[in-house]
Amino acid sequence: MSGPAPVPVSPLKKSDFHYDLPPELIAQEPLPERSASRLLVVPPAPAPFQDRVFRELPELLQPGDLLVFNDTRVIPARLYGHKSTGGRVEILIERLLGDGEARAQLGVSKSPRPGARVALDAGGEAEVLGRDGEFYRLRFHVAEPLEQWLQRAGELPLPPYIQRTPGAGDAERYQTVFAREAGAVAAPTAGLHFDEPLLQALNARGVQFGHVTLHVGAGTFQPVRADDLSQHVMHSEWLNVGAGLVEQIRRTRAAGGRVIAVGTTVVRALESAAKDGALRPYAGETRLFILPGYRIRSVDALITNFHLPESTLLMLVSAFAGKPRVFEAYAHAIAQRYRFFSYGDAMLLFPREEGRA
CATH class of the missing domain: 2.40.10.240 (QueA-like)
Structure with missing residues (x-):
């Protein structure tokens, strides 16, 4: 006698990742100090959210943890x-x-x-x-x-949701303090919250730093056009994960430290370099599309900004921390008047527990 027929899994749809955002929460300007942004800490459910300030990040990390940054530099494109x-x-x-x-x-x-x-x-x-x-x-x-x-x-290409022309201050503030490899047309925005005093405090805490390069392309602003996400073709971006970082990650994990991605671009780079299950040096193109159902294994925590509704970046974050938890965090951030998108505030996310959606 055969068992019950398997229940078919409904395909994910773009509309599954919609949320309503009050327009006034879209940050139009950076704060005077990079590390003065707010930081929403999102542990796995049912632990409560924590409303922190970004400069308090050293208190949330441990000696031996490894922060991985994207060192791409935005060109006036x-x-x-x-x-x-x-x-x-x-x-x-x-x-x-x-x-x-x-x-x-x-x-x-x-x-x-x-x-x-x-x-x-x-x-x-x-x-x-x-x-x-x-x-x-x-x-x-x-x-x-x-x-x-x-x-x-050239003119700095601010994102389309920033409703003003670039000013003199954007040349500095829409660039991370550790940017060095020119080639991006959009900033890896999670890195914009780090300034030199914060980096020094993290170093004093015993936190290590590593770098990948992923040149963020104009495709990052392209809307997902197909509602059936299995029909979406991901834009291509160039990345480099070097042998030195691969060894850093190996040593960190062996010593019991955590690997913390600063931005979704770092996750995309590391997962692309570990596509066969083992992290190896890789330089080249990626079209990797990460959405719920994909298991992210290259990092233990993720620092990221708040992303646009129905965007591939929101889908990646939902794959990491679980869609229900991410949307619960977004609802909290909206209620608490966090600032959204490139010049907005940040989250520190931890992965969803095994068995949770």
Whole structure:
């Protein structure tokens, strides 16, 4: 006699990750001090939430713990120009390709053909070489090496939910204090809360530091278009997990310390480097899409900002701590008037317990 038929698992939907956020909670400016942000500590249920301040992080960590940062550096990736017909063009560079070439999104009324040229407001031209999906391949004809020229001519690409033009202070504040590898078009925002006094306090506490590089691409702002998440194609990002970090993590775990990711980009990088179950050095592309049902094993805790409704980042966080617990924490944060998104406050999340959703 056969047993009961298995109950089919309903596919996850984008709408499963919706929540209502009062617009006034979207942070439009950074706080005067990076580490003055609030920090919501989210242990596994049923332990209560803790409302803390980010500079108190050393009290929440132990000697021998390892904080892993993303050391990518945001480039001034937004440019403006016009076509030969006079139509305005906005360019958002997604990735530098070398030899004066870049992959970019174009804000245009009509798609330009290969060979078309855009006269740049900052001087020089961008030549359209071709198209790859939603991105264009451009060759820049400018007076300096492209990365160097962008530092002078480009505009910092603040996220679309920040309803203002970038100011002088954003060049410093939309960049982590440990940024060193240029290539991102969006900041790894969990790292924005760290300043030098906090790093010194963590070091004095005996907390170790490690780094990955993941260049956050323009795709991070693309909405999930398919409601059936099995149909979503994740954007590609370049990462590097070095041998030195792999050894740091091995030693930390062997000594009983915890590995704490500073941001979802660190989780994505480490999980991509451990795709066969063992963490190994890896440099290259990733399209890894982490959502509930995926077991994150590379980290023991996660520091992250609050993410947009229905976003892939909210799905990743829900995979780590459990969707019910994450949504309970978001409801608490909204009730307590936390500040949301890139310039907002942060959470310290611990993984869901085995057997919990």
